[in-house]
Each structure stands twice: as structure tokens, then as C-alpha cells.
Amino acid sequence: MTEARGFPAFPAGSRRRHHSWWGTDWLRAMEDTAVDAGLTRRGRRIATEGRIGPITVSPGRVAGTVDGNRQTAVTVEPLSDNGWATLVAEASVQSGHLAALLDGALPHALSELLPTVGDLDAHCSCEDWGNPCQHAAALCYQAAWLIDVDPSLLLLLRGRSLDALTAEVAGHHAAPADAVASESITLAAEAFSYPTPPLPELPPPATDAPRLHVIETPPGIDPGVLHGAAATAVSRARRLLEDGRPP
Structure with a gap:
């Protein structure tokens, strides 16, 4: 009063x-x-x-x-x-x-x-x-x-x-934040209650030779060095897919 x-x-x-x-x-x-x-x-x-x-x-x-x-x-x-x-x-x-x-x-x-x-x-x-x-x-x-x-x-x-x-x-200031927090908690609880789906099967191993996309070399960069770095990255990624562990 x-x-x-x-x-x-x-x-x-x-x-x-x-x-x-x-x-x-x-x-x-x-x-x-x-x-x-x-x-x-x-x-x-x-x-x-x-x-x-x-x-x-x-x-x-x-x-x-x-x-x-x-x-x-x-x-x-x-x-x-x-x-x-x-x-x-x-x-x-x-x-x-x-x-x-x-x-x-x-x-x-x-x-x-x-x-x-x-x-x-x-x-x-x-x-x-x-x-x-x-x-x-x-x-x-x-x-x-x-x-x-x-x-x-x-x-x-x-x-x-x-x-x-x-x-x-x-x-008035707290109500929107409380509503968002409540909604977030509800959504998180629902998400964690869902069953975990199985992982997708691994792709078949690659059999053809690696092919590099054409890379436009920035000014001041040696094209040969850039091409070599890209080839190394592709080879390591391919071995990781085949063996399941880092090279």
C-alpha cells in the first residue's frame, strides 16, 4: 500500500x-x-x-x-x-x-x-x-x-x-532473459534425451591418383612451394582416411 x-x-x-x-x-x-x-x-x-x-x-x-x-x-x-x-x-x-x-x-x-x-x-x-x-x-x-x-x-x-x-x-528487464534461459534449458534437456544415432560408414578407400585443384598463387609466394605443401596435405589426409590414424 x-x-x-x-x-x-x-x-x-x-x-x-x-x-x-x-x-x-x-x-x-x-x-x-x-x-x-x-x-x-x-x-x-x-x-x-x-x-x-x-x-x-x-x-x-x-x-x-x-x-x-x-x-x-x-x-x-x-x-x-x-x-x-x-x-x-x-x-x-x-x-x-x-x-x-x-x-x-x-x-x-x-x-x-x-x-x-x-x-x-x-x-x-x-x-x-x-x-x-x-x-x-x-x-x-x-x-x-x-x-x-x-x-x-x-x-x-x-x-x-x-x-x-x-x-x-x-x-521488465529480467523477464525476456528469464524466458530465454528457461527455453534454452528445456531445449537442452530434450536434446540430451534423444538416442545417439549411429555414425555413418567410412567411405571406400581411394584408388585413383590424387588430383590437385589449380591454385592461384598469391603475389610473393613461390608456386612450387605452394604446390608441394598442398600435395603433402592431400597425401596425409588420404592416409588418415585409409588407416584411421594420423600419418
Whole structure:
């Protein structure tokens, strides 16, 4: 089961001026959906003023309390089984994709984890009609700060985990090799179970004189030496066939 993770409140004055590309995309999904840009601006100010308590990230949900009494959450749909299979396949294409995620970076190949416009849904106990309201917008900004540092939180938000992805990628790489090894073992066992066929009869001894094929002499090689070496080889091969042992 995927566990929730808690993070302490950001102190007043906290701010990230330069977001990662994945943090920027997270905020774009919120800002491009907002019906009132003034609410998102107020939300950014709330985030920097330290008015949000500890944040909890759990499958499909980021939650926190704003100004001490506003229960605020931002939700996103977990990955479907098909979406998860696609993500595992993309992560398995190159070992560097998973390594980058383990190192705190999100490869573009795994952008399936990011929400797009309309994917984030805001919930707040305030009476503001905006979606998101200023409190939910503030929570989105601080969530972006967390995701900037640890993009694997996107896996948690999508109802999965980094451990699960690591295991799936390892199994994805190992499955073909295991299948081949199993098939090879089966084929070898079958081959050794077959009876040994009798050896073919020896050919009749040669009676005519040995004949050499015409050999084109390479440059720098004495034709007589090459012809003599070939004749010696033919004679030894013939005696081996006749006597059954090397001359």
C-alpha cells in the first residue's frame, strides 16, 4: 500500500524563483485552469508568507491547513492500469530514466506523471467561488516547491511509488532473459534425451591418383612451394582416411 508523506510548514519568506520544468508544468496546470488570476496572485503571496501549516501528500491528494482554519486540498486522478503500464514501459526504455528519477530529476519520458490543464481539482472550506481559491492556489505553489526537489512525489500523487516503479522496471528487464534461459534449458534437456544415432560408414578407400585443384598463387609466394605443401596435405589426409590414424 502507498503511504502518505508529511512535510513541515514552510517558514515565512520561503520562495523558489526558478522552478524545474516539472514544477513549472505543475503550476501551469493550475494557473491555466484558474478563472481569476487575482486569486492565484494572492495564493502566491500566501505561500511565501508562511501561512500554510504542514503539508500531507497522499495518493491523489495534497492537503494542508491555511491560516490556521482553512482545510484545503488539491486532488488529481491516480494513474490507470494502462497509464501505469505505459509509464513502466517508458522507464524501461533507458536505464537512465529511472536513475534520473532516483537522483531527483524527472525525465521528459515520464511526463505522464504530470497533471495537465483541468486535471487538478481544488477543495477548500472557505466560501471563495474561485477554482482554485487563493488558499488552494497557495497550496499548489508550495506543492510545486516540494515536487521541484523530489519529483518522485508525483508517483505518490498518482497512487504509485518509486519502489513499485523500480521493481516493475527490474522485472521488465529480467523477464525476456528469464524466458530465454528457461527455453534454452528445456531445449537442452530434450536434446540430451534423444538416442545417439549411429555414425555413418567410412567411405571406400581411394584408388585413383590424387588430383590437385589449380591454385592461384598469391603475389610473393613461390608456386612450387605452394604446390608441394598442398600435395603433402592431400597425401596425409588420404592416409588418415585409409588407416584411421594420423600419418
